[in-house]
Amino acid sequence: MVVGAGIIGLATARELSRRHDGLRIAVLEREPRIARHQTGSSSGVIHAGIYYAPGSLKARLCVEGAAELYEYCADHGIRAERNGKLIVATAESELSGLDELERRGTENGVPGLRRLDGSQIDEIEPHAQGIAALHSPATGVVDFAEVASAFGADLAAARGSVHTGCGVTTMTGEGDGVRVEHQQGTTMASAVIACAGAWSDRLVRAAGADPEPRVVPFRGAYLRLRPERADLVRANIYPVPDPELPFLGAHLTRGIDGEVLLGPTALMVGAPDAYRLRRMRRSDLAATIGWPGTWRLVRRHWRAGITELRHAASRRALVAAARRYVPELKAADFVAGPSGVRGQALGRDGSLVDDFVVSRTGRALHVRNAPSPAATSSLPLARLIADRAEAELGIGD
């Protein structure tokens, strides 16, 4: 049984169904439809693998995942476009950050990565300005919800099933299986793989695992560039990110539908489904506030926190940040856009866990941290989870 029909749960179920003919696989999803959360509300960027520490899972699986995803989309008639990305340094103080990104991207094997000086920026993005930039032609865009649907269709073709409106409440080891209580009753599974995104630590804690790391929700809001101003952005323009944080900074993205979005912001919120800023649930809030790592994070990154608060509260402030690299942008060029909520693992010491994390309790594997670029990396990440399920849970024996 797989819990969660986001892109990771569906990719994992698909991978296992391809390896083991005759294995009965069911995906249980709490919402009435698949890909309702992070998968359906991302920036839709197929990352090329620039940012991630060489040797990390993120670095390896992102580079492999991007190449495999383009191929998968081409084979399945899903529109994906390598429209490229520019990371722009606008001040001398950002040059060392840009150097580090160039070093990481090169070491990670990102195809076609090229350093530009300020005068070359307008060859790629005529309205962008800066003192230096990195250009990644292999970065692209896709609709990850469409990819997740295709994974679901592959699973169905292999006689696997997806059950929506079927939230899992508890998982308890029983005999050589797992007793799963869910909204539609009780099911005995021989093994469970939980891919519950921003809700992942609920299941993991209920299953008796180490409460560290805790998953905290970060809301990301976007602004939409008015269509009559959309020619200011050809493809994807990003700032040099804060190296201390796993977020990439508010960026301009021309999605696969041609719309240009500015965002996302990154504000810690009171529920994993806080699509509206005011939404909070007492138990979620208590879990976040009661975690010592939350306070250590706030103490360490209070400056970045204030900036994010300003960006979340004021359209002008968010647009001013983007104006540093596209000076012609004005607040009046934007209208409110969509929002998403990231699940991000936070250690007890206040560190935001950077890499993907998968852990085990009894006959269950738990994907505990699958933030960006997990959607890009979904195909090889699913292989890694399936390998562990075979080795540690004996699936397919």
Ligand SMILES: Cc1cc2nc3c(=O)[nH]c(=O)nc-3n(C[C@H](O)[C@H](O)[C@H](O)COP(=O)(O)OP(=O)(O)OC[C@H]3O[C@@H](n4cnc5c(N)ncnc54)[C@H](O)[C@@H]3O)c2cc1C
């Ligand atoms: C604003 C934003 C921008 C992003 N941009 C990018 C990007 O450009 N490129 C990129 O590669 N990645 C991006 N990401 C990250 C990417 O979206 C995620 O890494 C990826 O979608 C994670 O997939 P998932 O399946 O783990 O999580 P989700 O898509 O959140 O799926 C988890 C599923 O589990 C279900 N679930 C939870 N608890 C239960 C339960 N108890 N029982 C049953 N079902 C349950 C949920 O309803 C949900 O459907 C972005 C994320 C956000 C939020």
